[in-house]
Amino acid sequence: MTDWINYDHPWRLAWRRYRQSPFAWIALIVCSIIVFAALFAPWLAPQDPYDLNVIDFFDAKLPPGSPSQSGFIYWLGTDGQGRDMLSAMLYGLRISLFVGVLSGLVAILIGMTLGMIAAYFGGWIDALIMRIVDFMLGFPTILVALMLLAILGQGVDKVIFALILVQWAYFARAVRSTALVEREKEYVEAAHSLGLSPQRIMFIHIMPNCLAPVIVLGTMQVASAISTEATLSFLGLGLPITEPSLGLLISNGYSNMLSGRYWISLYPGLLLLLTVFSINVVGDRLRDVLNPRLSR
Amino acid sequence: MNKPVLEIQNLTTRFESEQGIANALDGVSLQIHEGEVVGLVGESGSGKSMTGYSIMRLVEHPGSIVNGSILYRGRNLCSLSPEELRKLRGDRIAMIFQDPMMSLNPVLRIDTQLSETLKAHRSIQKYDANRRALEILHAMGIPSPEIRLRQYPHELSGGMRQRIAIAIALLLEPDLIIADEPTTALDVTIQAQIIHEFQTLIEVRGTSVLWITHDLAVASTLADRLAIMYSGQIMEQGPAVEILSKPAHPYTQGLLRSIPSHNERGKPLAQIRGSAPALTQLPPGCPFSPRCEQAKSLCSSPVPTNQIGISRSTRCHYPTVQTL
């Protein structure tokens, strides 16, 4: 009986199951392409949209496919300032992803730590942390973000701060639920009896078993953060004009919509939609795969 | 010999999953006659509950009946339309589930759950339906039935809930009741009460019963005939008295020997060594062979059912009748 050679680590099983949906596969590939495009924007974009020397005001509001003075084609047209849409979108994507992912990661770290501490120590620590979590979750994300930015003003760091503040509570609650269940299991008791320190037990023994919901939630939250940031930028409260995110681009093109120059809002919007959508599909599939109950 | 109310012929219920193919029922044949109580005994995973579900045609995806027939008074249930099946269920063949907390709908009142059964099968007014429900609770000796009717399942004790489930089963005076471990979830004292009450009720009405249980002792109290099940196959079948005193199949013998009261004080309890195999990894031939003390080489080829007496059959290549 040499079954142990083919032992199925739960992650391997999960990956295999994930692959079974072609839809999810495609979404994962699209995500990778998007991340790639964002990372390598400076090399991929035909024009640097921040460099005022390169932008020609007279090229403003040209429809997609028009040629530029320097020879390359404005594949997706130009915006109100004469910026190449494609380049602006790539850079905007970069910022949006950066903000979304960074805030997500930090929120996960904070949330996971607090959730774990609440679950492990219980008692008044748990009560206190969960009161705060309930309070934060009682209000819709967009509202809290709006208020925070109204008070703090604009800027990349402030947007990231607002997004972190709004998101950490979800992770805290998710980790706490899972950790509460894990805490009762025997391996924790065994670790106790070995005299391991609480930090070690919490973060090295219990934490890895709580990762599944965090991964699913994290994916969906990154998508949500990107969407929220875009909304805030659209409203004029998010990133400043010097660092245009996709939301700002769409907002800029707003007034042009009614005069028929649709491309200034349409393409950044499509890119935003594609990004958020594919991340959500991946997250959704991950949830199906990592959830042991629903095997149908 | 009266014609059987229910006759299962060579029934196979199969489940297909990522882990493989499992035959929850493998060539099961069983007969239940008029007014008879048949005890279907087996450990968990033996396929006994699935037998009940298969008869009711309530096998859920990914399982399905792939072979055999189920004859209810001559009609093959496997070839009936969903609507015809629906008419039979609850009316001619009723089922009692193991855990009434899980089978009674928690958000519906007791009277609703009783009267809807009546209304589904008879054209009856709400007033008459409620009256009938009251009658049956009276007949079962349930105290203050008017109050019970207006309560929700969680407000009742476990024993009371199961009595309600029995009442639902008896409402339309079915020919056959399939009782799937109805007392397993209850305290031992309540168990005895319920079994006794149940016995009285079915004797009066002459209802046939398929009593599914893992507890051989319980089965022997109630059953006229026994069927012993293991890994999806019926190992031995016949009159209860005979099987209990003179079992023919090694599995039955092992079961009876391991009952604590059959063992001597101070000596180690007799056990059947090993454990039941997973249904996806059954050995070829007789599923019990790896654990059987009398297994020989022939046991690794498929085992047919052999008649070894009038109304006794067993599924073994080497049945030996042992008197215990």
Add this chain to the structure above:
Amino acid sequence: MTGFIIRRLIQSSLVILTMTVVVFLGVYAIGNPVDILMPDDATAAERDLAIKSLGLDKPLLIQYTTFLGNLLHGDLGTSFVYNIASIDLILLRLPATLELAICALFIAVLVGLPLGLFCGLRPGSRLDKLVMGASIVGFSIPNFWQGLMLIMLFSVILGWLPSTGRGELGIVFGIETSLATWDGIAHLLLPAINLSLYKLSLMIRLTRSGVREVMYLDYVRFARAKGLSETRIVTVHIMKIVLVPIITVLGMEFGSLIAFATVTETIFAWPGMGKLIIDSIMRLDRPVIAGYLVVIVLLFVFINLVVDITYSLLDPRIQVGGRSA
């Protein structure tokens, strides 16, 4: 039951109190409001006058208690911009937002519930996969962009519906509403659809997963074993159990609808609270911001309370201080 209500009321009051502190600190304490009001060339004397008249020279705690006191009298300050009491301003705009939010909720439930039910009963079918995929698109589309596209399609290109503003109002059951006139409905339609899309997707998924969970439970199997018709099983046995968590979520989501209305109102120039708050943030009209926050908190706490009570009424298993089995 009363014990439960009292407990919740106390809890809610604490939440409201905490929020007033947060609001006060955030809106009045951070930064110097005078700087925003005064033109740059104001003299020191003029500044001092402004500070005194707004009470900004007193210690923070006094300012807070004054704030709280005013609050209890229904005075949320006077708008810097409009010079009307901010509470009046907000209450003026509240009905428009409520109308929008209720319509959006209505659409989400009317379309989402049946779709989710259907998909839940037939998992894996083609329609199921299609609707599921569409629902992910539904909650992935950025709200504001979707609004723009709706305007683009239905107003600019097709010219069927107006793109901005609220239409004519009429009186129905003593309430002024857009639903009374065709013009009103035409103006209401696009913003309501825009606001509802996200919730709609959520409704579909929620209903579907609820139905799937319940479908395979023993209650349903038992109901089938009793020979009940599929219709009855779905409409009574499954729906009743599924509706309980759905209603709870819906209640909580209504609050977020009101919050999300800020974006919709901005795009469609709908004269509601949301547009007011965005404008106020832009113009740093702090009393209005503070007032809006307080109103929102009150609204939320109220909604939560109603949801809790409804939930306990619907699910007989929940003991809310009643006798136990």
